[in-house]
Amino acid sequence: MIVLHGIYKFSKTLIGSQNCFCKSCNSEQSAEQFRTFNAWHVFFIPVLPLGYQQSWCCKKCGNDPHARTITSPLLLMIAIILFGVLGLLLLGSSLSAKGMDRTMFLCVGGGLTAFAMLMWFILWLQQKSQSNPIDVEKK
Numbered sequence: 001m002i003v004l005h006g007i008y009k010f011s012k013t014l015i016g017s018q019n020c021f022c023k024s025c026n027s028e029q030s031a032e033q034f035r036t037f038n039a040w041h042v043f044f045i046p047v048l049p050l051g052y053q054q055s056w057c058c059k060k061c062g063n064d065p066h067a068r069t070i071t072s073p074l075l076l077m078i079a080i081i082l083f084g085v086l087g088l089l090l091l092g093s094s095l096s097a098k099g100m101d102r103t104m105f106l107c108v109g110g111g112l113t114a115f116a117m118l119m120w121f122i123l124w125l126q127q128k129s130q131s132n133p134i135d136v137e138k139k
Contacts, residue, residue, distance in 0.1 A: 009036040022065035087114030
């Protein structure tokens with residue numbers, strides 16, 4: 001059985017605007033603050049009122065300009081190391097495992113995990129080397 005549900009945003013009202021740096025589109029843009037009344041719906045019928053919510057919206061990209069969009073490098077490196085070690089452990093334990101089913105599962109799973117982490121790390125390094133700091137012109 002499929003249950004269609006979600007959140008409706010009623011009475012969207014403009015509260016204010018300001019110039020700020022948007023972290024999503026990496027540019028200085030005008031942002032607007034809206035106030036909406038939210039309600040949870042099931043099969044397009046509002047069921048539970050959730051109250052009022054205020055949110056900021058960038059005029060250029062439409063995202064929240066204050067939202068953090070980039071994963072911290074430390075967290076990314078920890079994840080790469082942990083998943084890489086996990087992949088190598090799975091790959092190594094497959095060599096000493098007895099039974100063809102378990103050996104094949106561990107070998108394929110470990111190899112794919114290690115390969116995925118290596119590709120993720122390479123793409124991250126390429127993206128990091130291509131990103132240039134934004135030049136701000138002083139007037």
